[in-house]
Amino acid sequence: MKPILESSEIDRAVPAAPPPLRPYPSRLIVETTSRCNLQCAMCVKQSSGAASADGDLGIDTFKALIPAFHNLESLVLNGVGEPLLHPSLETFIRVAREAMPTTASIGFQTNGLLLNRRRALSLLDAGLDRMSISVDALDPRLLREIRAGDSIESVERAFDSLRAAKDELRRPDFRIGMEFVAMRPNLGQLPALVEWAARRDVAFILVSHLFPYDRSSLPLAAWDPNLDLAVDLLVKYREKGRAAGVDIGSYGRVFMKYAKSPEDERIVRLVGDMQAEAIELGITLNIEKLLAADLDLFESTRRAFAEAQAIAAREGIDLALPTALPRKVRSCDFVESGAAFVSWKGDVHPCYFLWHRYSCYIGGIEKRVAPKVFGRLGAAATGATDPNHAAPKPGAHGGRDILDIWNDPAFAAFRRNVTRYEYPYCFNCNLALCDYVQDENSEQDCHINAEPCAACMWCLGIFNCMT
Numbered sequence: 001m002k003p004i005l006e007s008s009e010i011d012r013a014v015p016a017a018p019p020p021l022r023p024y025p026s027r028l029i030v031e032t033t034s035r036c037n038l039q040c041a042m043c044v045k046q047s048s049g050a051a052s053a054d055g056d057l058g059i060d061t062f063k064a065l066i067p068a069f070h071n072l073e074s075l076v077l078n079g080v081g082e083p084l085l086h087p088s089l090e091t092f093i094r095v096a097r098e099a100m101p102t103t104a105s106i107g108f109q110t111n112g113l114l115l116n117r118r119r120a121l122s123l124l125d126a127g128l129d130r131m132s133i134s135v136d137a138l139d140p141r142l143l144r145e146i147r148a149g150d151s152i153e154s155v156e157r158a159f160d161s162l163r164a165a166k167d168e169l170r171r172p173d174f175r176i177g178m179e180f181v182a183m184r185p186n187l188g189q190l191p192a193l194v195e196w197a198a199r200r201d202v203a204f205i206l207v208s209h210l211f212p213y214d215r216s217s218l219p220l221a222a223w224d225p226n227l228d229l230a231v232d233l234l235v236k237y238r239e240k241g242r243a244a245g246v247d248i249g250s251y252g253r254v255f256m257k258y259a260k261s262p263e264d265e266r267i268v269r270l271v272g273d274m275q276a277e278a279i280e281l282g283i284t285l286n287i288e289k290l291l292a293a294d295l296d297l298f299e300s301t302r303r304a305f306a307e308a309q310a311i312a313a314r315e316g317i318d319l320a321l322p323t324a325l326p327r328k329v330r331s332c333d334f335v336e337s338g339a340a341f342v343s344w345k346g347d348v349h350p351c352y353f354l355w356h357r358y359s360c361y362i363g364g365i366e367k368r369v370a371p372k373v374f375g376r377l378g379a380a381a382t383g384a385t386d387p388n389h390a391a392p393k394p395g396a397h398g399g400r401d402i403l404d405i406w407n408d409p410a411f412a413a414f415r416r417n418v419t420r421y422e423y424p425y426c427f428n429c430n431l432a433l434c435d436y437v438q439d440e441n442s443e444q445d446c447h448i449n450a451e452p453c454a455a456c457m458w459c460l461g462i463f464n465c466m467t
Helices: 059-063 089-099 119-128 140-146 152-168 187-197 217-222 228-243 246-255 260-282 289-290 295-315 378-382 402-406 409-418
Strands: 026-032 074-076 103-111 131-135 173-180 203-210 319-322 339-342 348-349 357-362 363-371
Touching: 059 089, 059 119, 059 378, 089 119, 103 173, 103 363, 119 131, 119 152, 131 152, 131 203, 140 152, 152 173, 173 187, 173 378, 187 203, 187 295, 203 295, 217 357, 228 246, 228 260, 228 295, 246 289, 289 348, 348 402, 402 409
Parallel strands: 026 074, 026 339, 074 103, 103 131, 131 173, 173 203, 203 319
Antiparallel strands: 339 348, 357 363
């Protein structure tokens, strides 16, 4: 059993320590607004399980972040809304630019609808270092289906505006990016999009799989929830079955039969061998879901990613791809990079998974998620509270700056415990999801971890964090 760290064990780490253990965050993702001018089908705001009031980040709340800026490596001005809707966006950028190291970057992701040449000049002049524009299809009809209200013309105008501003202000250091959400309908367009981006001065592209926040989006996902090692075992034992003249895919039909034929016995034995090997590899198998895995989808995803990577390498574009399948080896890029998420209310959250209240669906299984808050910044601590949001208790975390909250013993212990990665793989379990983790108010998993990482897919390589 893993011991939970007590506050007496949390010391002030030296700068040479890994980012999660330093006495300051290295990366901040700040939600300037939760308002948006689009209604994208894959957004958490459109899901039936979402519960969040809209609003804008106040300048006084933003200034409570200043104590962390001189050690910051990256500031991302993004959340569930469209940053260009915030009237003080340039002010935020200027305040941060004055306090941050010259080597640190400030950026955000946008749908680009509100971006014209004048706004691009204003943002770059304020000190913005990078901006990525969401483009999920080249086909105009498909783009409208994915992002209601978007158009390829508005996307092209946004890219043209950034290139013009970059040239006019002589900012060769400014990096133009693109973000793409991979789904079954648009997966085949990714290679062509990389070529299209290369002609528009795009320096980097971030690709992430669809996170199904709503049951209706499940058929759109271009990934399978079974772990990579589980799929490797499936392929291996399918081949063994073929060599023995049986199909292990029939296991669900034959394993409960009272009188089994010799063929049935071979199927049961092979699946038992597969389960035993999985135990040796340190993974559990959800047999029903594994045997139903769509290997053709995996191959299509892998092929599209490989083709896109080859084009990006040829064109000199930095392409960040997710894995085609969840990986067995966990690594939370968010926590490992020393990041924290700040909502427009000023609440400080540990990661994307725990930033808002919502439901998500992995392999048809619903997981309800509640936001986890370690503190509330500055003046925001006395502001109105959304009744659907888990706000901090008055007096416990109220009115502090970001360093106070970051070094709170509970937050420091959370980060340290997360990076131990001693969690079960909930969605690969035959009991998934059990009562331990399915509810948003769950207190521990079956390994007695208080952090809800066992039911989080972000650390398995499927999703990429915003740049």
